Amino acid sequence: MKKDIDPKLWNIKQGKATGKSAESSSINVLLGKTKAGIHEIYRGIQERENAVSAEKVKNVFLGIDSKQYMLLKLFDEQIAGKFDLIGKRIVNSTYNRYYYLRIRLSEFLIEKYHLADIPLREINYQFIRNFEMYLLTARGNKQSTIALYLTIIKKILELAYKNEFIFRNPFINYKIENEKSERGYLTQIEVEVLMNLKLNKTLERTRDVFIFCCFTGLSYIDVFNLTGEKIRYK
Structure with missing residues (x-):
């Protein structure tokens, strides 16, 4: 704990300072808080993991974690x-x-x-x-x-x-605000204009896929992964 004390004020058997001086009192208060903190760390590890060891407790107390997930x-x-x-x-x-x-x-x-x-x-x-x-x-x-x-x-x-890299999700009480946006859509006339539009071969293929999505309701990724084997004929 990086604290010094006069050896005359230290009780080796009890592991604490003796007397009622300000120095002894501050040392004993610090010892009490440290012990309480260590017990809390011990209980926390006990709740989360199968086994508790002095090494695990010490590492958490010193801010050292062998499993430091970044x-x-x-x-x-x-x-x-x-x-x-x-x-x-x-x-x-x-x-x-x-x-x-x-x-x-x-x-x-x-x-x-x-x-x-x-x-x-x-x-x-x-x-x-x-x-x-x-x-x-x-x-x-x-x-x-x-x-x-x-x-x-x-x-x-x-x-x-x-995966137990963390033991509490910080998003648990966080509300993600999202602005509402009005999505436009194509009318029947606009779709027909697009269907009849003269384009080069590359754009024509892109247009055809888009029109196919319009009439089938499939998403881009669904069409992207579509193969002949997935099409069934009645």
Whole structure:
């Protein structure tokens, strides 16, 4: 605890200072708080893990964690996994959202906290709030973009929670605000104009896929993954 005391005021058997001096009292108060803190750490590890050891308790008390899961490192793993899924389960735009969000988080950590990365366990409600304000003010992002980014972070932290990298999801009481936007749609006449439009071969193929989606209700990724084997004829 980085404290010194006169040996004459120390009771070796009881492990505390003797007498009623200010020095002895402050030492004993610190000892009491430290013991209480260690017992709390012990109980916390006992609730979360199968086994408790003095080494685990000491590491948590000293701020040393052999399993230090980091935010950006977890993002890098997710981004690598998303890259392998492009064209199979996701499209490029989905991958790009994770990729650019990772850049924004890195910039935010450096500007706000002067850190290259941050442990997952240190992410709390205020961290999320600060990042939201950073995107809004420093980056000038729209609320819809911010909501999309926060939703991705929430998914990442939910995954961390399920894997027991963290023991409380900081998004549990965080409400993601999203601005409502009116989506436009094509009229029958506009669709017909698009169908009859003269285009080059590349754009013509893109147009045909879009029209196919309009009449079938399929999403882009569904059409992208559509093969002859998946089509059944009656």
